[in-house]
Amino acid sequence: MSSAIKFPGDQLSIAELSAAALDGDVVPLGEGYVPTDAPETPWLRARSLAPMLAPAMAATHALAAWVWGALADSPATLTVQRATRQRQNIYPRARIVYRDGFVGDDDLVWFGDVAVTSIERTVADLARVRDIAAIRMMACTHPASIAGAIAWCSHHSRLSGASKASELLQRVGAELNPVENAS
Known part of the structure; x- marks a missing residue:
């Protein structure tokens, strides 16, 4: 765990950390x-999720968008997916939506022992669930992300929703960059 991040129960209780927050520390x-x-x-955002993400889980969708800096606040619901080939016995936990589909190493970025989907995969996943607001925020913070996600969808065309996601990304990309797409 990063020494810059303090988790309740490690060295300080939640009461002590809350008091430190009230003091502005x-x-x-x-x-x-x-x-x-x-x-x-x-790095810091990803590492701050370590208590909620077993090494076998990767942050995806809006949670990954938050890690990449596109969203100001961490989502209330943490969307995660399996980051290992072996199926895991994941017990239900409050605030976690677990998808059992495997995310391969090519689509992961590791921050210590915390996995997060790559920028391209994150935008593609957001398009697959039609989260246009988050896609736009990712495009603002990572300008090449839409083109990268379109290429990702093309490379993974057999994945459910990939072709519709690509179409959506092309439309959003055209809206965000009308001059580039006019030629």
């Missing part, structure tokens, strides 16, 4: 607390 981030002056990087 720390702020909540993901499942932990970080120093007030700590920059919110993808």
